[in-house]
Amino acid sequence: MDRRLFVKLTGLGALGLAARPALDLFAAAEIPAHSPLAQRRWAMVMDLRKCQEAGDCEVCIAACHQAHNVPKMDRPDEEIKWVWKESFHHTFHDQEHPYLDEQLRHGPVLVTCNHCENPPCVRVCPTQATWKRDDGIVMMDWHRCIGCRYCIVGCPYGSRSFNWQDPRKHLAEPHKDFPTRTKGVVEKCTLCEERLTRNQLPACVEACPAGALVFGDLGDPDSPVRELLKSRYTLRRKPNLGTQPQVYYIV
Amino acid sequence: MPPDFRKIVFGLVIFLILVTLPLWTNLLRGTAPLEDPEISTRDVPGKDRCVREAEYMKANHMDLLNEWRETVVRDGERGFVTVDGRHFDRSLDRTCMDCHNKQEVFCDRCHNALAVSPYCWDCHIGARETKDGSTALR
Numbered sequence: 001m002d003r004r005l006f007v008k009l010t011g012l013g014a015l016g017l018a019a020r021p022a023l024d025l026f027a028a029a030e031i032p033a034h035s036p037l038a039q040r041r042w043a044m045v046m047d048l049r050k051c052q053e054a055g056d057c058e059v060c061i062a063a064c065h066q067a068h069n070v071p072k073m074d075r076p077d078e079e080i081k082w083v084w085k086e087s088f089h090h091t092f093h094d095q096e097h098p099y100l101d102e103q104l105r106h107g108p109v110l111v112t113c114n115h116c117e118n119p120p121c122v123r124v125c126p127t128q129a130t131w132k133r134d135d136g137i138v139m140m141d142w143h144r145c146i147g148c149r150y151c152i153v154g155c156p157y158g159s160r161s162f163n164w165q166d167p168r169k170h171l172a173e174p175h176k177d178f179p180t181r182t183k184g185v186v187e188k189c190t191l192c193e194e195r196l197t198r199n200q201l202p203a204c205v206e207a208c209p210a211g212a213l214v215f216g217d218l219g220d221p222d223s224p225v226r227e228l229l230k231s232r233y234t235l236r237r238k239p240n241l242g243t244q245p246q247v248y249y250i251v
Numbered sequence: 252m253p254p255d256f257r258k259i260v261f262g263l264v265i266f267l268i269l270v271t272l273p274l275w276t277n278l279l280r281g282t283a284p285l286e287d288p289e290i291s292t293r294d295v296p297g298k299d300r301c302v303r304e305a306e307y308m309k310a311n312h313m314d315l316l317n318e319w320r321e322t323v324v325r326d327g328e329r330g331f332v333t334v335d336g337r338h339f340d341r342s343l344d345r346t347c348m349d350c351h352n353k354q355e356v357f358c359d360r361c362h363n364a365l366a367v368s369p370y371c372w373d374c375h376i377g378a379r380e381t382k383d384g385s386t387a388l389r
Contacts, residue, residue, distance in 0.1 A: 141324045179374035
């Protein structure tokens with residue numbers, strides 16, 4: 001082998017080394033988010049008719065807020081909420097028209113964190129106090145939250161609340177098994193991650209007397225959520241934003 | 252001898268008195284006696300020993316708790332097996348405070364004496380017992 005050939009071959013080898021990471025990058029990007037490789041992808045389906053037929057029922061909200069020590073604030077602008085009721089107009093303002101069924105249009109819609117596939121709150125969090133877990137839950141680490149409220153601005157669904165005051169003073173009977181938060185921390189629904197590890201359904205799903213809330217794994221084609229999504233037409237909130245919410249509504 | 256010698260010495264004396272003032276006040280007032288923490292272990296069936304030996308816990312419980320915090324919150328892994336094969340939950344409220352159920356004497360006594368203020372109890376309810384045996388907020 002002469003010197004010229006040696007230099008050529010070395011150059012080719014170096015090129016191959018440089019191309020390898022680039023190839024890996026493309027290969028990784030081709031695995032779809034819902035592949036069977038992703039073990040679990042939690043999602044929720046809410047049946048609005050069933051929910052609205054129950055009238056003023058707020059059992060799910062009470063169950064959630066009790067289980068997670070969510071305080072009841074005096075001032076509405078300091079309100080803390082993990083799951084709450086919103087008007088159809090506010091929830092689906094881009095999918096509303098004047099000839100909608102009256103019950104649907106005037107009835108409240110249960111809303112919570114959508115545990116988006118592409119969560120804007122996670123993108124803007126400077127401390128990674130909020131992040132998306134492998135199972136799709138947009139989780140919060142209250143130890144790490146610095147209270148900058150970028151996530152509140154980032155979330156297009158208003159799913160996040162800020163503790164303007166010490167929440168403990170507004171809790172009548174704190175639930176011992178779940179921590180409270182402190183002043184200066186953002187909080188939101190965690191899809192009952194602490195209950196899921198104990199093989200329990202989320203508190204709201206378990207509490208709903210009408211069976212309007214269905215929770216399950218999108219990665220499993222036979223799961224109840226997949227069955228419902230297949231058999232019924234569902235809406236998602238603000239789908240045009242590209243956040244890919246994982247709370248689906250049957251209207 | 253510099254012309255301001257007396258003034259300088261006077262200033263130095265004042266300075267020394269001010270700097271050593273904490274020592275004098277402590278000598279005069281006396282320091283609070285450092286009480287040993289009360290281990291205050293409640294008998295819980297199946298939990299006869301701590302997750303680690305006492306020597307380790309005395310020196311490193313804060314590291315263990317930090318590690319548990321990261322593992323539970325960030326990785327979602329709650330279950331935990333000790334070196335000798337016992338199963339626990341990584342949980343301050345459910346595991347630690349379940350046995351060591353008197354926070355005032357087990358945690359606070361030492362922390363207060365050493366002027367350490369861990370922020371665990373800002374959020375975690377802890378186990379401050381009230382008269383009726385239920386837990387109460389600070």
